[in-house]
Amino acid sequence: MMKKVTIAAVGLAVTLFLGTYVAPTFANDVNSFFNSTENIDSGMKKAYNEGFVKPLDLKVTDQGITIEVKEVLADTMRIVIICQAKDQEGNPIDLDPSYLQFIIKDGMGNPSIDPIMGGWRTSKRGHQLMVELALTKSNTVEKKLPDKVNVELNWKQINETSGDWMLNIPIDMAKAKAVTKTVEINKQYTTPQGLMIDLKRIELAPSLMLLSLETKSTPALYQQKEESLISKGLTVENKPGEPSLPFMLAHEIQEYKLAYELLDQQGNIVAAWDEISDRNLSKQKNTINEMSGGYKWLLHAFAPLTEKPEQLMFKLRAIYSKELADFNVKLKLDDLNKVQIDAKNKGSKFTFSNFSLKEDEKVTDIDGHPIMGKGGIVHIQAELAEHIVGLDVWQAKDENGKEYKVRLEKQSTVGDDGKVSFQGVLVIEQLLEQPKELTLSYHISEIQHRDVSWEESIDLNPLTSTVIVNDRTEGKAAKELKPELQSTKSQPESQQAAQQVPQMTVNDDEAIKKNIEATLRLKYMSIKDLKKNYNIDFIVHNAVKNKYGVYKMAFYDLKSQRELYVIDFVDLEYLEQFGTNTGSGSWQIARLSDGLYVSIDSLKKNGIIQ
Structure with missing residues (x-):
């Protein structure tokens, strides 16, 4: 089927580059994506009211499916594009952002800001898709935003239909830069x-x-x-x-x-x-x-x-x-449902009560806290010492020395004396049978100076x-x-x-790099550990690179010998990070001194690990 591209501006003459400013009267459109509070922050709303949202009618059709760009918000800090898809009869089609690729080029057609490296997100309202790119990290002292940019959107697949939907959105940043x-x-x-x-x-x-x-x-x-x-x-x-x-x-x-x-x-x-x-x-x-x-x-x-x-x-x-904390309390679980246990630690006071087992994975409301997953539940109340505003890195150990991870779900308040109090539950993860005793401990106190x-x-x-x-x-x-x-x-x-x-000295610079690595290691898992602990590898799916150096990698289940997710990828240097919304979700990957690491949050949200 022949592919066609059309463009028209609502109430404005079309020029080579679409300016980022329109008169506020044009922006007062009740059908605008930005004339709402859903998925819109107050900054977008203010830019909309001040005329920095441009209505468009930019379309491309292939395989009987038309993608339309309806609006664009652009200033020196971000670009936001509103688009939707329709079939031949004009019925709306769900537009999956997983298949979207886009790049920002300068007025000469050279890649200027590559969103494949992260800083962009998508959200939906009905059948309309919002694509937002943050320019806050790209528009720096060392690298200024060009006066004219082109945003290139490209879909190779919409649901089960393969095709080629390419749109170029020219944007003139001059007026936005002038008012920044x-x-x-x-x-x-x-x-x-x-x-x-x-x-x-x-x-x-x-x-x-x-x-x-x-x-x-x-x-x-x-x-x-x-x-x-x-x-x-x-x-x-x-x-x-x-x-x-x-x-x-x-x-x-x-x-x-x-x-x-x-x-x-x-x-x-x-x-x-x-x-x-x-x-x-x-x-x-x-x-x-x-x-x-x-x-x-x-x-x-x-x-x-x-x-x-x-x-x-x-x-x-x-x-x-x-700061490091040294606290532990031994609880006899048969007695805990009959009498509460009080404990103190350097000015902080605790009360523990009511042990139970949660035996299913589904989300269950326990005293106002949505709890997911199996495990033991211990209720807790606390009044923290002055200047302590939080406790972290909880653990549990049963009478046989087996250790369990613990997470604290709580609701906190601050009293007239400035001290923090909370009540909630401690969730002992994957505790499937009631032991005789549990020793609870926490290792970190958060201090407010x-x-x-x-x-x-x-x-x-x-x-x-x-x-x-x-x-x-x-x-x-x-x-x-x-x-x-x-x-x-x-x-x-x-x-x-x-x-x-x-x-700062060279040694300080090395220390900073070490700290960056260390921070990432807390939230990322190495591909080596993913393979060792979960039998999942990260392999090349298609080594052919496009003109931006992007190629395909896949998370591969070694046990079932099948690909779980295919994502876009680029080669990374030391301490470079990479973010992509391709595949079936959002992924964050980084290269550290000993190899590639993937965000644990990405692995959990995409169902690779629990």
Whole structure:
């Protein structure tokens, strides 16, 4: 069947490149995907209301199936495309994103941003498909977004029908770039714990506000952690056949997280970031988590400001660290249903009660907590000591020495005294028969450090332009020309001198790489371990590469000798990560020093492991 491609713009003349801005009257369309709250964040909604959503009627037909691109939202932070498929009679067809491939090219046709490396997601509303690409990691100081880009969409299969559906969407970014404001900050602070925070810049775009930060450990803190690992017998290497607990704890205690606020000139909190592990306790406000990310270099995305203040105040509220804990309690299970057991640990108080066995895999509501999978259930109430906001890495051991993984499902609150309390259940995974005794323990306490003191005024209307060289600002910025814009809580000169950021050495760089590896190893499984423990290998399905270096790999069940999932793949260098939505789900893969690793979450969500 002949394939045809047509394009028409609603209410606008068609030019070579489709501009990203239309008058808000054109955007006021009740049928627009963006004229809703479903699957739409507040940043998309604001960009829509301000005219940065363009209605389109771009179509391609093959094998009797037509794919239509209905709308596109584009600014310097993201591109969002709304599309749908119909049969010859105009009836809607489900459009599976698993078969979608796309690439972004510059105006000359050269690949500019390759979404096969991650940063994109899809969602559906009815039969309409939303494809969203985050530009936050690609549009950096070192690599600026071109003024003109082409988004190339391609399907080779729709449900059971093979064909070739190719669409090119030209986008002019010039106006979006013109209204995007970048303000260099480049201010540093070192916490009393030894965490160095570099507040780099803030970017204001139609669909979101992006704050860039960088965190490092001081040499003293790094040395302290190294000595702690040695003294506690912990290891940063997870060797086959050795217990995983020392490895897991080694990387838990090296992790630091942030909590801060952005305030307007009236002192109102317009945005807040809070990385506390317990989401029930988080004070985040106006965050857009899908656009955020980073490990050493942090990109925190927020909804765009509804007002346009001249200044914002950055206020560091707390940092979080994780420390080793030493707690265990022995429970006689026959007695636990008759009398509760109380325990204490360094100011924290616990009450354990009511043991039961969950004997099926389906989700069951237990005291308001949806619990999935088989295992033992122990009810728990706790009041944590001051500054402790969470407990992690729970374990159980029966009277025969057999160990079990334990997860805590809870609901937390904060009292008037600032202390955290929770009630919930401990799920002892894969405990199929009731033992006589269980010894419960946890190994990590999460600490909230509120002894920080840093406020930084951010002038959103700097008097002078700045030149960026190697991520540093040359020349005087507006803040240096206007002393009254400095923080109202300035630090004593001696404290400021003590907090100057030390120069990082080659050894520090190697340490950072080690930490990145260690963090990934906590959430990723090596292909070697996948093969050893689950008889599943990762093999070449089709070695033919396209012009972007993409080829086909497959997860292969060695026992049944069949392919489970076929996915797109690219060759990775050391510490490169890869994300794809091909196959039957989302996959995240990384190359570490000893080979390829795949996200455990990806393996679970796609049914490869439990």
